[in-house]
Structures are given as C-alpha cells and as structure tokens.
Amino acid sequence: MTARRLLCLLPLLLVTAVAVPHRSVLVAGFGQLRSAQWPWLLAAAGATCLTWVAAAFTRQGAVLERLPARRLLVTQFAAGAANHLLPTGLGAGAVNLRFMTVCGVPLARSSAALALCLLAETVARLGLLAGLLIAFPDTLRLGTLVPDTAVGPLLGAVAAVLAGALLALTLVRRLRTAVHSFLSTALGEARSVHTRPARALALWGGSLAFPVLQATGLAAVGQALGLPVPAAHMALAYLAATVAVALVPTPGGLGSVEAALIVALVAVGGPVALATAVVLAYRIITVWLPLLPGAITLGALVRLKVI
Template sequence: MSSPSPLPPLSPPSCPGPRAPARRAFLLAALPARLVLCLAPVLLAGCWALANRPVAAQGAARLASADPGWLLAGAALTCLTWVAAACVRQGALPDRLPAGLLLASQFAAGAANHVLPGGLGAHAVTLRFLRTRGVPLDRATASIGLYSLARSAARTLVLLVFLAACPAHRRLGGLVPDGPVPVPAAAAAGGALAVAGVLLTVVRPVRRPVTGLVRAALRDARAVHGRPCRVAALWGGAAAMPLAQAGTLICVGASLGLGLPWEQVALAHLAAGTAAGAVPAPGGLAVDAALVWTLVSFGAVPAAAAATVIGYRVLTDWLPLLPGALTLSALIRAKAL
C-alpha cells in the first residue's frame, strides 16, 4: 500500500506590506485638503458677495423695476456666451472633447475669473480640464493661446465693422487720453518684447520649452484649420461671444430705458472692452468703469448708464457666480478637473 503523498508546505499568511498603511494614512491626510479644494469656490463666492453687498443690493433694486421680458432675453444671450466659449475651446484643439463636460467647465470658469484677473481663472480651469482629458501640457497651453488669439482677432474685426457702420464712433475720440500717454506705454511694450527676445536667445533653459510650445502651437493650428468644422467652431464662436455679450447689454439697457440705439450700445460695449482689456482687474471692474464712461459719452444719462452696467453685471457675473462655483466644486469632486 502506497504511502500518501506529503502535503505541500503551508505558505505564511499574507500580510499587507508596509506600503498599505502608508497609503491609507496618505489618503486620510489628503481628504481634508480635497474637501477644502471642493469648498473653496463656494467660500470665495460668499466672501465676494459679502464684500460687494451694497453694489449687489443696488443692482437688484434697479432690476426689480426693469422689464422682465428684456431681462429674460438678456439671460438667454448670457447662456449663449458659455456655448460660444465652449465652441472656441473645441475649435482650438484637434482632439474631440465631451460636449457636456466642456460646457460645464466653461460655466465653472466664469466663477474662477472673479479670483484671478485677466481671464487667468478661466484659463487655469480649462488647462486643468484638458490635462484630465489626456491632452499633453504643451498642446493644452497652445490651445489656450490659440483661443486667446482668436477671441482678440474676432473682437477687433467686429469692432471695426461697428466703427464703419455706426456714425457715433466720432464721439469716442474724447475717450482717448491727450498728451504723450501712449508713448510710455509703447516704450514699455517694446522694452518687454526686447527683454523676452534676449531671454529666448541667451538663456537655453527658457528657449527650449518656448520653442517646443511654439512648434506644438503651429502644428495644432495647421491641424485645426485643415478641418472645416473646427474652423467654424473656432472663428464662429469667437465672433459670437462679443456679439452675445453686447446683446445682453442691449437687452438690459432696453429694460431700464437707457434711451440709446442698439448699435451705439453694442459699439460702447466693444470699445470699452477693448480699451480696458489690458487692465488686470478681476471681476471686470475696469470694463465697467470704461463702459459707463462710454455710454455717457454717447448721450446716456449717467444714472441710467450706471444702472444698465450694474444690471448687465448682475446678469452676466453675479447671478451665475454661485451656480458656477457649485459646478466647479462638482467637477473637482468628480475628478473632471
């Protein structure tokens, strides 16, 4: 009778390696930071509303007596600006992006613009969104540059069309400062370009990433302009954005009895936005001041012009601020940003 075969030796019980407790501790430590990151936009929105409560209360009181039909039309045009921004973002990149998430990211980017000036908040949110979609950093940065270039060029073309079609543009001459003010500005711009050229020529660690970024931008620009759908999204959306924003201002002015023709209100919006676009003021403060000044120069009553700008800012920025902050928090929580 054959003896039974020996049993295989028992393996020692598996125990979690030293990395498992360390990983759990890292996750527990990162949880409060992630919670703060998700709640930060909501807290910033609340602090901003508290700091600007007199202006917000005045704008709400003015809007309470406005024509609700015109205000509803202005709100619809405001929503179109986010759709146009999403079209420009998609048109600036050859890769296909999910339409729903892209639109949500542009809606959330509006809340981020109240924290960082000059559109940096929207660009930061978009850059993070593109990185989570797998777009390399150089190509994502290049798409933001193409987006900004298309917006500036399209806005300038629309402004030139209105300047040629509206005879009231002669009144804008009073808004140009007298004296040698443009000379120092041109000298500062030339000096900045000269310093940048020297840095790119001499400093190799700066030259290499910049040249790589330029190559990626040119490559993606050629790919985008080789596809008619991308060209239509890029340039059509870039032209639609200032027109939709000017349309919102026209609707608010009509609801409050501004008393100016629609083409003058649109020209005032385009001229004020172009003149104040270089001022790094968050929340559009410089644009608001220039817009009131431009409307008054066209013949509007100062009180009506101020009320129109306040109502415009309520529709475009203040009312979407809390929903945009909540959307931003939801996108962060869902790891879409």
C-alpha cells in the same frame, strides 16, 4: 482627500471674499432690476447662457480630439465663475487647461489650444469693433474715453512692456528656447485645426458669437431700462469698453469693466444716471447671479475629478 475637500470649498470662500466689498453695487443693481421690463431681462439672461455654449464651441474648435460635449459645456459655466474670482483670464484658462489634460490632451498642446482660443477671441472682438467703428464713425466720442493727456503715457507703457519682453528673450536663452518651443507647438496645432473645416468653423464661429452675445445682453438690459441709445451703438460701447480694460489685471474686470462701460455708454449718448443703472443691472445678470452656482459647479467638478 482633505486637500481635495478644501479645493471644493475654495470657490465658495472666494465668492464671499469678492461679494462683500461689492455689496453696495449688488444692492444698487438689484434695485434697478425691480423697475426693469422683465421680457428684456430674460433676453439678456438667455444671451448670457448662450455665451457658455459659444465658449464650448471655441474650446472644441481649438483641438483635434473630440471633447465630451456635456462636460465641456458645464466646464465653461464653472470657468466663468473662476474667471470672476481670479485676475482676468487666469481662472478660465486654468480650468480649461485642467479639463483638456484630464481629457487626454497633452499639456503642451492644451496650452497651445488655449493660446489659439485667445488669439481667435481677440481677433474676433477687434474685428467686430473695427466693423462697428466703420459703420458708425461718429457715434463713439473717443475723447471722453481716452483723454489726450493719457495717450502718451499709455503708448509709453506699452512700448516699455514690449521692450522688456524683447530684452528678456534676447538675454535669457532658456526663456527664448521655451518660447520658441511653445510657438512651434501652437503653430502646428493651428495648422492641424484649420485642416478640419468643422473645427475651424467651431473655433471662429464661437469666437465671434461670444462678444456678439455679450453685447446683445447689454443692449437687452438697455432696452429693459429705457436707455435712449440704439442697440448697435450700445454694442459698440460694449466692445470699446471691454477692449480698453482687457489689460487691467482685476478679477473678471470687477470695477474696471463697470467704470469703462458707464463711460462708453455716456460716450455714445446715454445719460449718466441711466447708463450707470444699465451697467449695474447688466453686471448683476452676467456676473453676480451666475457666480454662486458657478462656484458650486466648479467645486463639484473638482470633487468628481472632471478637472
């Protein structure tokens, strides 16, 4: 019982630990919200709320079993908070994995379902980015995002990681067996899900809707603060920035996402000062305002043994 109570309090302690070093960002962000047009801010808040619905659809679409809808939606809200308190993706993944296993989905299939969600979300995000780059080829000045001198080291780092992974799979038999077993389970789960049109629609529809709603929120904040950049260009900047920081292991991308978003908005034509204000206000709405209630919800779900 004592351990469970400590787990309930842990999210609140993590919120405090994350918020204190970022207090100057919070103050600046709230200052920008005071001068913004509130209808657009409400639109951004609404888009943020709908991202949890999209995430719930994606999770349901990845498994054949019918998950309890209300608990699934609440879990996505709590998972969002966990994602900002732990290195990117780990918090939400752990919460969703626990939720699925509590709902009776075996651990191996729950893990495979999460991998399928990650794959679908990655394909959707990259597909949207590619589509916008084709539609607006001259909008994003990539040289401002990735200097020529950084391309070589970046490709070298990626090649080193891939080579290390292949070497480990070649030399460690138990690892190779575990990976083969996981891939077999994941492929079987993917085939089963795609034989059910409703599940496939939920999986891919939710995966597409999630980044679209996030980009919509950023565009709404840009409109609220008068950023002189078209909404489609802001969406392009958002997708480019989030793809660029996807491999940075910071809690919820804190720090790295803000920097990448500012650079991306400047790259599509936004003034530096105003782009900074938009990003600060956007992160207040999407990260900091939901963080405390999300952490409280996470603690309650642990206490109620939902996760």
